[in-house]
Amino acid sequence: MSVTFKDVKADLLDQIARGVMRPGSLLPNEVDLAESYGCARATVNRAMRELAEEGIVERKRKAGTRVRMTPIRQARFSIPIxxxxxxxxxxxxxxxxxxxxxxxxxxxxxxxxxxxxxxxxxxxxxxxxxxxxxxxxxxxxxxxxxxxxxxxxxxxxxxxxxxxxxxxxxxxxxxxxxxxxxxxxxxxxxxxxxxxxxxxxxxxxxxxxxxxxxxxxxxxxxxxxxxxx
Amino acid sequence: MSVTFKDVKADLLDQIARGVMRPGSLLPNEVDLAESYGCARATVNRAMRELAEEGIVERKRKAGTRVRMTPIRQARFSIPIxxxxxxxxxxxxxxxxxxxxxxxxxxxxxxxxxxxxxxxxxxxxxxxxxxxxxxxxxxxxxxxxxxxxxxxxxxxxxxxxxxxxxxxxxxxxxxxxxxxxxxxxxxxxxxxxxxxxxxxxxxxxxxxxxxxxxxxxxxxxxxxxxxxx
CATH class of the missing domain: 3.40.1410.10 (Chorismate lyase-like)
Known part of the structure; x- marks a missing residue:
């Protein structure tokens, strides 16, 4: 079974939830993460992008990716007919x-x-x-x-x-x-x-x-x- | 200036809004869209993925991508402290x-x-x-x-x-x-x-x-x- 971006995302979330990665801490870079998960860098990138969109991590071009101090949580409501x-x-x-x-x-x-x-x-x-x-x-x-x-x-x-x-x-x-x-x-x-x-x-x-x-x-x-x- | 996924997404939205692409209609395939926009297929793919996530289009593996009959609109609320x-x-x-x-x-x-x-x-x-x-x-x-x-x-x-x-x-x-x-x-x-x-x-x-x-x-x-x- 190959490692999917969902696996990477779930594992990162789990590490944040368990406090292994603390608020404000820097995540390893994508190349290193890809190596440790045994997946493509694009897979890690997609997981990171979703975590950023969900307000869990914060990405800065040169400073790398950090766990947000206060996550901006967003609730989504479907607006049905x-x-x-x-x-x-x-x-x-x-x-x-x-x-x-x-x-x-x-x-x-x-x-x-x-x-x-x-x-x-x-x-x-x-x-x-x-x-x-x-x-x-x-x-x-x-x-x-x-x-x-x-x-x-x-x-x-x-x-x-x-x-x-x-x-x-x-x-x-x-x-x-x-x-x-x-x-x-x-x-x-x-x-x-x-x-x-x-x-x-x-x-x-x-x-x-x-x-x-x-x-x-x-x-x-x-x-x-x-x-x- | 190169064409970004945001340009592609905005143009597709505009075509849907103006009724050029009607609800239920099939979109051109990604290869053809990439050619007409003069961008990489991955760029079109990213635009399509966002439109699908936002409930505007519906993607099916073999049947292609269609404009949703009734878009599932989602409102996002930030949940601040x-x-x-x-x-x-x-x-x-x-x-x-x-x-x-x-x-x-x-x-x-x-x-x-x-x-x-x-x-x-x-x-x-x-x-x-x-x-x-x-x-x-x-x-x-x-x-x-x-x-x-x-x-x-x-x-x-x-x-x-x-x-x-x-x-x-x-x-x-x-x-x-x-x-x-x-x-x-x-x-x-x-x-x-x-x-x-x-x-x-x-x-x-x-x-x-x-x-x-x-x-x-x-x-x-x-x-x-x-x-x-």
């Missing part, structure tokens, strides 16, 4: 469009999306259900300047997230997680009490510098968004 | 230990950390302030079986997160974000009203299969955890 999220739970997905209206961009949104006063935006309000239970409330604004065909889409059968992904497969996004108290409207739709603490993800999406959409996804009471790293 | 998080805001960091007690592991925690009944755990309650304002409430349990020196640490000056990172630079973690209503105690410490919606991160950390710590970090009212992707 809500239908896939619900189906992955083994539940039956149902979607309902509550409201669809073209309107003048409200003041608070204008600055967020860098639009001009008087510009028309599409406002959508939807609900997503898991086996008949409220799962997620979606409050979305779409900029028709970037996605002109949105003015003809009626969203009665397909949710706007799925529709947008099919139109624009790639975009940049900013996401913010927070907690909000349920107002009367959210409480009614999500089947909880007014004032209950609800988890919210707010996402703004951009395509080459132009805002596509801002969406507020508010989850049913008790929702936890989890990941491992 | 709270002192660094507060200092990055330009605020002055202050730490206070509210409680420190060795006790028998409570039932609810035993299952979570896979401990045995009667085992001793260290329970810590701390507050972190940003320029004198409450920022984060920390409720933490540490397993002394994995970190024996914890029984001698008094945590009066240094927060347990910083202390643990220095002891165990690397570990696996599971993190869950959620919303909680402030109980009387949290409201007192975080300077809000009982029932206010608060953002919480709960993290369990493991070292080679053994639980190190479970911590509940509850943030002041209105906190948003943001990232770009």
């Amino acid at each position: 809500v239908r896939e999220e619900i189906e992955a739970l083994g539940a039956e997905y149902r979607y309902a469009l509550l409201d669809r209206e073209m309107q003048e961009v409200p003041d608070w949104l204008r600055g967020r999306l860098e639009l001009t006063a008087g510009q028309q935006v599409l406002h959508l309000v939807c609900m997503h259900y898991a086996s008949g239970m409220p799962y997620q409330h979606e409050d979305r604004w779409i900029n028709p300047e970037v996605v002109p065909s949105v003015t003809e889409a009626d969203f009665s059968a397909t949710g706007p997230n799925e529709w947008l992904v099919a139109q624009l497969p790639f975009s940049n996004a900013e996401i913010a997680f927070s907690a909000v108290g349920a107002d009367r409207d959210l409480a009614d739709h999500l089947g909880c009490s007014t004032g209950d603490a609800l988890f919210r993800a707010e996402r703004t999406t951009w395509l080459r510098g132009k805002a596509i959409t801002l969406v507020r996804l508010t989850y049913r009471r008790g929702h936890r968004m989890t990941t491992q790293y | 709270v002192r660094e998080e507060i200092e990055a805001l330009g605020a002055e960091y202050r730490y206070a230990l509210l409680d420190r007690e060795m006790q028998e592991v409570p039932d609810w925690l035993r299952g979570r950390l896979e401990l045995t009944a009667g085992q001793q755990v260290l329970h810590l309650v701390c507050m972190h302030y940003a320029s004198g304002m409450p920022y984060q409430h920390e409720d933490r349990w540490i397993n002394p079986e994995v970190v024996p020196s914890v029984t001698e640490a008094d945590f009066s000056a240094t927060g347990p997160n910083e202390w643990l990172v220095a002891q165990l630079p690397f570990s696996n973690a599971e993190i869950a974000f959620s919303a909680v209503g402030a109980d009387r105690d949290l409201a007192d410490h975080l300077g809000c009203s009982t029932g206010d919606a608060l953002f919480r991160a709960e993290r369990t950390t493991w070292l080679r299969g053994k639980a190190i710590t479970l911590v509940r970090l509850t943030y002041r009212r209105g906190h948003r955890m943001t990232t770009q992707y």
Whole structure:
């Protein structure tokens, strides 16, 4: 069996975890490591690159590679389409469009999306259900300047997230997680009490510098968004 | 100027964004791409690997590389030490230990950390302030079986997160974000009203299969955890 970059990475992690390699200490150079693992230098290089990307080690061109004093850990969250999220739970997905209206961009949104006063935006309000239970409330604004065909889409059968992904497969996004108290409207739709603490993800999406959409996804009471790293 | 993997990646992303390459469509093979970009095949390969890791394309050994029908987008969150998080805001960091007690592991925690009944755990309650304002409430349990020196640490000056990172630079973690209503105690410490919606991160950390710590970090009212992707 040949030594893979995963083997090298796992062994280095193990040495760091056991304290054999202390925070701040210098790692042997790649040539020496390749020799001691009996593998190609490229294999060691790939392991090092992943450890650097994961914030475990720090590489400097002339000073070599060190174990980070305080590792910068990153948690990654998959951002699935809500239908896939619900189906992955083994539940039956149902979607309902509550409201669809073209309107003048409200003041608070204008600055967020860098639009001009008087510009028309599409406002959508939807609900997503898991086996008949409220799962997620979606409050979305779409900029028709970037996605002109949105003015003809009626969203009665397909949710706007799925529709947008099919139109624009790639975009940049900013996401913010927070907690909000349920107002009367959210409480009614999500089947909880007014004032209950609800988890919210707010996402703004951009395509080459132009805002596509801002969406507020508010989850049913008790929702936890989890990941491992 | 030679063509880098970043150039290749940016160009492929741009073609996907502009719809030149549609979801589900097959990309040219690496040899042909390398020729058209005037770069080494390894350069194309690195660009493809990153696009695959980011969920933009899907690589299959014999079927080639396709643009994903529904990209799996991943958001990455840096998990900093709270002192660094507060200092990055330009605020002055202050730490206070509210409680420190060795006790028998409570039932609810035993299952979570896979401990045995009667085992001793260290329970810590701390507050972190940003320029004198409450920022984060920390409720933490540490397993002394994995970190024996914890029984001698008094945590009066240094927060347990910083202390643990220095002891165990690397570990696996599971993190869950959620919303909680402030109980009387949290409201007192975080300077809000009982029932206010608060953002919480709960993290369990493991070292080679053994639980190190479970911590509940509850943030002041209105906190948003943001990232770009």
